[in-house]
Amino acid sequence: MRLAVIAGDGIGPEVVAEGLKVLREVAPDVETTPYDLGALRWQRTGELLPDTVLDELRQHDAILLGAIGDPSVPPGILERGLLLRLRFELDHHVNLRPARLFDGVRSPLADPGPIDMLCVREGTEGPYVGNGGVLRKDTPHEVATEVSLNTAFGVERVVRYAFERALTRPRRHLTLIHKTNVLTHAGSLWSRTVEEVASEFPEVTVAYQHVDAAAMFFITDPGRYDVIVTDNLFGDIVTDVAAAVTGGIGLAASGNLDVSGTNPSMFEPVHGSAPDIAGQGTADPTATVLSVGLLLEHLGRTDQAKKVNAAVAFDLSTREPQATVRTTEVGDRLAALASG
Amino acid sequence: MRLAVIAGDGIGPEVVAEGLKVLREVAPDVETTPYDLGALRWQRTGELLPDTVLDELRQHDAILLGAIGDPSVPPGILERGLLLRLRFELDHHVNLRPARLFDGVRSPLADPGPIDMLCVREGTEGPYVGNGGVLRKDTPHEVATEVSLNTAFGVERVVRYAFERALTRPRRHLTLIHKTNVLTHAGSLWSRTVEEVASEFPEVTVAYQHVDAAAMFFITDPGRYDVIVTDNLFGDIVTDVAAAVTGGIGLAASGNLDVSGTNPSMFEPVHGSAPDIAGQGTADPTATVLSVGLLLEHLGRTDQAKKVNAAVAFDLSTREPQATVRTTEVGDRLAALASG
Ligand SMILES: CC(C)[C@H](C(=O)O)[C@@H](O)C(=O)O
Ligand SMILES: CC(C)[C@H](C(=O)O)[C@@H](O)C(=O)O
Numbered sequence: 083m084r085l086a087v088i089a090g091d092g093i094g095p096e097v098v099a100e101g102l103k104v105l106r107e108v109a110p111d112v113e114t115t116p117y118d119l120g121a122l123r124w125q126r127t128g129e130l131l132p133d134t135v136l137d138e139l140r141q142h143d144a145i146l147l148g149a150i151g152d153p154s155v156p157p158g159i160l161e162r163g164l165l166l167r168l169r170f171e172l173d174h175h176v177n178l179r180p181a182r183l184f185d186g187v188r189s190p191l192a193d194p195g196p197i198d199m200l201c202v203r204e205g206t207e208g209p210y211v212g213n214g215g216v217l218r219k220d221t222p223h224e225v226a227t228e229v230s231l232n233t234a235f236g237v238e239r240v241v242r243y244a245f246e247r248a249l250t251r252p253r254r255h256l257t258l259i260h261k262t263n264v265l266t267h268a269g270s271l272w273s274r275t276v277e278e279v280a281s282e283f284p285e286v287t288v289a290y291q292h293v294d295a296a297a298m299f300f301i302t303d304p305g306r307y308d309v310i311v312t313d314n315l316f317g318d319i320v321t322d323v324a325a326a327v328t329g330g331i332g333l334a335a336s337g338n339l340d341v342s343g344t345n346p347s348m349f350e351p352v353h354g355s356a357p358d359i360a361g362q363g364t365a366d367p368t369a370t371v372l373s374v375g376l377l378l379e380h381l382g383r384t385d386q387a388k389k390v391n392a393a394v395a396f397d398l399s400t401r402e403p404q405a406t407v408r409t410t411e412v413g414d415r416l417a418a419l420a421s422g
Numbered sequence: 423m424r425l426a427v428i429a430g431d432g433i434g435p436e437v438v439a440e441g442l443k444v445l446r447e448v449a450p451d452v453e454t455t456p457y458d459l460g461a462l463r464w465q466r467t468g469e470l471l472p473d474t475v476l477d478e479l480r481q482h483d484a485i486l487l488g489a490i491g492d493p494s495v496p497p498g499i500l501e502r503g504l505l506l507r508l509r510f511e512l513d514h515h516v517n518l519r520p521a522r523l524f525d526g527v528r529s530p531l532a533d534p535g536p537i538d539m540l541c542v543r544e545g546t547e548g549p550y551v552g553n554g555g556v557l558r559k560d561t562p563h564e565v566a567t568e569v570s571l572n573t574a575f576g577v578e579r580v581v582r583y584a585f586e587r588a589l590t591r592p593r594r595h596l597t598l599i600h601k602t603n604v605l606t607h608a609g610s611l612w613s614r615t616v617e618e619v620a621s622e623f624p625e626v627t628v629a630y631q632h633v634d635a636a637a638m639f640f641i642t643d644p645g646r647y648d649v650i651v652t653d654n655l656f657g658d659i660v661t662d663v664a665a666a667v668t669g670g671i672g673l674a675a676s677g678n679l680d681v682s683g684t685n686p687s688m689f690e691p692v693h694g695s696a697p698d699i700a701g702q703g704t705a706d707p708t709a710t711v712l713s714v715g716l717l718l719e720h721l722g723r724t725d726q727a728k729k730v731n732a733a734v735a736f737d738l739s740t741r742e743p744q745a746t747v748r749t750t751e752v753g754d755r756l757a758a759l760a761s762g
Contacts, residue, residue, distance in 0.1 A: 158603050191530055209568075222578075227608070232568075234562050262497040270556070318634045327641065
């Protein structure tokens with residue numbers, strides 16, 4: 083397995099080191115190539131993602147990414163020029179984000195009940211396309227636009243993927259989240275697509291919710307969700323709500339998938355670079371380790387993925403509540419458990 | 423006080439009846455004109471909001487609205503043609519949504535702490551402008567767009583209003599919520615505007631959060647927020663999260679304000695028409711009564727507003743937890759308390 087590693091900024095290198103520790107334990111054949119991308123490189127050289135690097139990345143089976151972002155860099159530069167550029171160039175149309183409340187993990191909810199959802203967020207369209215502009219900047223007559231682009235091609239493939247995932251799960255339930263009553267054009271495309279694809283999956287039950295209502299039900303009744311499919315921006319927001327109710331961003335894993343297999347998929351914790359705690363050795367690497375689990379699953383290494391996930395589940399069930407995390411200790415424990 | 427009343431659909435008429443009951447108790451001079459708008463009128467006549475009705479509405483001091491929406495009507499028709507049309511035609515640029523955890527109210531959070539935030543949602547711009555389209559509908563090459571429009575004029579007035587509100591509150595803190603790292607054009611306009619207006623309000627401290635992070639902090643640390651300012655769509659979502667953590671949509675009030683006073687402002691509970699419980703007399707009218715409180719405050723009837731709010735606060739502190747709501751009983755109690 084040839085793995086490209088982008089450790090990135092802030093706590094990125096710390097959590098990636100632990101993710102690799104666990105990965106090497108279950109998949110000793112992994113060959114890693116580190117790529118120096120992120121805030122430091124941009125500050126040193128002005129480079130974000132040189133085309134030659136992108137070409138090299140394409141030669142790998144998968145990418146593991148830590149975190150991108152630094153407060154010293156103006157908003158959007160690293161996100162649009164590096165992180166989103168990777169997702170778009172590598173056609174990561176499925177942004178896969180499971181949210182499961184593990185045994186032993188404290189939810190901020192008083193009565194969470196069992197939570198086990200799989201959010202399928204579209205990754206290459208919607209309001210994320212960068213298709214906006216500005217007129218008369220810095221005048222009282224300034225107008226700024228952002229365009230959400232949605233195509234039948236782009237919506238259909240992610241909806242189809244969500245149905246396929248729903249079919250493999252015990253509850254076989256899919257919820258579309260959108261705002262069809264206001265964003266009527268995009269909403270209609272999403273609704274019609276779900277309806278059409280649904281006819282090919284008669285075993286899967288389908289529900290729809292407006293994004294505002296869903297954000298509320300994620301808090302008052304998260305157990306009702308199984309698989310979720312939604313657009314890029316709504317998915318960004320609701321997966322953070324899902325992460326919050328399942329114990330926080332320290333546990334939220336994600337995969338950016340090119341389902342066609344043409345390009346390597348990229349796996350990253352949902353959390354950011356957390357500059358406030360960088361370098362202190364207190365970042366929780368669990369989300370990165372769970373992202374490694376998604377990576378192994380994606381590459382068809384099901385047994386190795388199971389080992390990683392079981393290690394995390396066991397460790398979480400025995401962690402001291404509120405204990406301070408030591409990044410390397412968590413990694414050591416998870417690596418030992420995964421190897422055993 | 424000349425009040426236009428749009429009871430609307432579903433539970434709208436039930437909760438509005440109780441809102442008026444309380445209003446008449448504290449403001450006996452109120453003269454109400456009912457307007458028959460909503461799903462039934464549309465089904466009967468095809469009319470949503472005739473221009474003559476809009477003209478008549480303009481002659482009032484304020485509007486009280488129950489709820490608009492019915493599952494038998496295709497998504498968007500009533501929302502775009504009636505509810506949003508009212509907000510846009512009457513220039514309701516401030517959508518004001520307080521979220522306070524009242525004593526005696528059970529939050530779904532295990533440890534909510536005190537919550538008292540005031541969300542100032544922009545109401546006439548952003549992705550709500552209806553400025554999208556569709557190309558090659560119902561073909562594999564369909565493209566659907568939604569355009570978010572943001573103007574210096576529109577952003578500045580709502581940001582200014584938010585600062586003014588922050589200045590009157592003990593904590594004097596304002597948080598801008600946006601997604602400046604992805605929606606860079608609109609995000610830049612919002613950030614620069616907050617920065618500029620902030621210089622006129624040196625007493626107010628300012629914070630910024632991405633909408634995804636904010637949705638999470640609303641759950642893990644809601645007490646950190648005081649006044650929030652955000653765009654139309656983000657405001658739609660985060661105010662439902664805020665409502666959820668402060669005890670649910672049954673308590674969430676809102677005002678759609680034309681701060682200039684040119685047009686009547688409109689007050690409505692945040693909840694929808696809830697067709698599943700309509701006609702059963704079990705809808706909680708408290709959000710409507712709190713919206714009446716906002717209405718009175720907006721019209722400068724501070725003492726009357728205080729009576730309404732104090733009645734709600736007292737009633738909530740003494741309600742049986744989990745007791746089934748009887749709509750008219752709650753209204754009777756609140757009316758009696760407000761008059762006393
Ligand atoms: C950093 C940012 C561009 C990114 C996004 O909005 O997708 C992040 O919030 C995420 O969810 O992975
Ligand atoms: C019904 C809908 C158009 C409306 C909105 O999105 O603004 C509602 O969700 C609200 O928050 O008042």
